[in-house]
Amino acid sequence: MLSFHFETGDFARVRFPAKPAPLVELKLSLMMTRRSDSAVVFGRWRRDVNHRLPPTTRPLWDLLESHRGPAFLDPLTSDLEEGLEVVRSTPGAVVRSDVAGLRRLPSPWVKALMARDTQAWEILDRGLRDAYRSVMGPAWTGVRERHSAEFARFALGSAEHGVAAALSALYPTSTWQASTWHIPAFHTREVHLAGRGLTLLPTFHWTYEPLIGAWPDRPPLLVYPAGPGLPVPTTQPEGDPLADVLGSSRARILRLLARPHTTTELATDAGLSLGTTSSHSSALRRAGLITTRREGRSVQHLRTELGRMLAEAGLSFHD
Incomplete structure (x- = not known):
């Protein structure tokens, strides 16, 4: 069970970015390719993505697992270049902390990243760019369209029924007990917002449990699966x-x-x-x-x- 403890001011500080975050969606789509579930729905998509990924993206698999990946790889920015700049400026201490959460020993290339080796960071930048171009590029129109629809749904729901009801609509199986929002999940986590509010971000490739980002100086982030649970189409409709x-x-x-x-x-x-x-x-x-x-x-x-x-x-x- 995921439990979000709201204080009075937190309801006024719930934020929903108007645009999707390219690197968040990229990271989760790459993690999705490492999973083996939902083979009927995502099997062909996984094979297609793995076929399209160029060799320059292979180092990324030293960092990404099927259900986790370092937080420094996916800053919450709506602009790709800005996000890549945030990644490049990640301090070595943050990289070491994020890598420590993985289940594998760091490869020599990852160790070079942690040491802020220039060549290692150039490899990372190239890998992320080429992965975005191969995976997100063909699907980005669909991601933007779905994000806009989800944004409008939450905004209008909040205006008409209030923030608590709009949050419940994100997860129809979620419940409220006093000022605590409970989302069913296989693992347990308590998140005390403590006046910082909550940032919501839908994702359209990830179909597993919601993911939580927490920092001492920023509002917690809830990345939740949205949409129909199908791969985002890579074809762009004709016309306007x-x-x-x-x-x-x-x-x-x-x-x-x-x-x-x-x-x-x-x-x-x-x-x-x-x-x-x-x-x-x-x-x-x-x-x-x-x-x-x-x-x-x-x-x-x-x-x-x-x-x-x-x-x-x-x-x-x-x-």
Whole structure:
């Protein structure tokens, strides 16, 4: 059983990143390839991934096991380059501490990592880059799409029913006892949030129990399996799904309203007439996707948070 002990202020400090973390998803997908369960669902995916991984990624297997891997490999950043920079700057003491949690003796290459050997860290950087390109690159559109849907589900659930209910919805089998959230698991762990809050991150390759990251100076991290429990598709749908739902003109307007526009400016940037722009803006406003306010003799249109989430979900395909 995993038990998260909330204090009063912790509910206000529950955080859900708006974008997925590339290195977290990469690490968990690589760990998933080392497992042997769910062969019917993941067997073909594992064979395909192992076939695509280039030789430069082989040193990573000195660090990754089927159910654990060093925490320094997967910082919680939404930008790949930023994450790789965080990895490269990991102090040797942190590497030694993380490696000590593995069930194997460190290889000579891992020992060189712990000693901050320059060549060893270049091998790690190359391995992570090539692994991301081979494994995450083809699936990243699907990961972003699923993350956006999960983010919206939690945000809307929190707004409508409260944070505790939204947390329960992540795990329908979880329970609350007073201010403690219990998640069924094979192992036992007590996590006292102590006013630091909790960061939630869905993963779409990992299908085992949730993983917990804990640091003395940061909120604990709960990485939980989400989605249908199937490999993320590696094919990108054709077209623009946002335009399929809203129509191309309204999708274009919603994307333009990442910054305020007057009706005239919006018509010019969207390449539409004033009357057509006004009609589309009214429809988007009624749907709660944009807001309109008067400033002097003109009006200003801007996306709402719901509009932003919808527009950014479509960016996975549009960009």
